[in-house]
Amino acid sequence: MFNVLPSIGPDIARVAPGFRALSLAVEGSRIVNPGVGAQALARAYDSVGAGGPAWAEAHLASWAEVFRQFGAKPRRTACSADALRKRVLKTGSVASIDPVVDLYNAVSIQWAIPVGGEDFTAYRGMPRLVIADGTELFDTVKDGTPVHEAAECGEVVWRDDIGVTCRRWNWRQGVRTRLTADAKQMWFVLESLPEMPVTALHEAGDALVNGLRLLMPGAAIATRLIGFGIW
Template sequence: MSSVRPLITPQIATQAPGFRALSICVKAAPLINPGFAEKALADACQVVMSNEPAWAKVHLGAWAEVFRRFGAKPQRTPCSAEALRKRVLRDAGLPSIDPIVDLYNAISLEYAVPVGGENLATYVGTPRLVIADGSELFDTVKEGQTVNESPEPGEVVWRDDVGVTCRRWNWRQGIRTRLSSDATRMWFILESLPQMPLDALQEAGGRLVEGLGIMMPGALVEQELIGAKVG
């Protein structure tokens, strides 16, 4: 199994002191129990509405402050976990999208943590978290058409050798690397700040791996805790 170790530019340590993430690489197996994800998503929505972790709002508030620090407006472009939470509170649930997407959205909601899911086979080079200079390209959809746009200079983005794969840290994913249940190589990144206990981050990763094993028995998994370093 070929794995990947994402790179984090040292400047991230000044944007988000104490940032750490759990990187999970998966060699997929046939999907035989997709219904597990739909139930997990429904259960996670109930957690948001009635029994979220004590530290959840503080953690999401810390993400909002990090977004402000690099020039984003979290009220308009919140972190992915906050965006999901707002939809659940507004609509009393989330619609099913895809079994794999539903599963990682469920983990994001239940643990108030941004979770990204990427089709690793579409990556060119190593995923890396960097400060954009504004010249990078990002593929997205506007008015039903695929278009390329560029991040703002100074914006925190995930990218590979081709271009940006996720804008405003974890706000919006690009099209090229988007994950679905037919992918053969998957990469998940669970991103946390110190306001989320480290054991909760590790528990969230364990729940994701457990769910993948139920849905795809025989899937191979590698995971690693990573963090920004000043240097």
């Protein structure tokens, strides 16, 4: 089993002192039940339609305030969970991508929590959550063309030894480490603030773990709790 040891820069505590997250390292295996992701999405849509969970609005509002703390404009660049839930409320669904991405998007939607999924084989070094100095490069696509752009100075980013893997904390993932269902080593991070009960964070993590085990029964999974919050 491979290890993922994410680190959090000390300056992050100034931006979000109650931040805590679950980190999941997953050795992928053959997908046996490809419908698991779609089924999870259907449950997530029902949950949002029923108004759950009770703390969702407060949690997403807290993420918006954290984004403002480092200069982002949450109405233009919302946290990933807020963007997904707004799309569900507006259109009733989100686009299906592949079984693994659908599964972690479903967890994000149902539990109102940003969830990232990355192909760890594309990483160089370990994931680090840091405040950017403005020189870190991020690979993305604009108008169908691959480009590199620099993170803004003061922006919170996930990065590795090469560059930024996710801008504005959890707003947009890069192309280099983008996860697909055939990845052999996967890394997931479920990110929460104190407005989300820690029991709910563990429930969301359990839902992702159980879904992955249904999807690919041969997968090996290791879970680690990280952050500053009181567990």
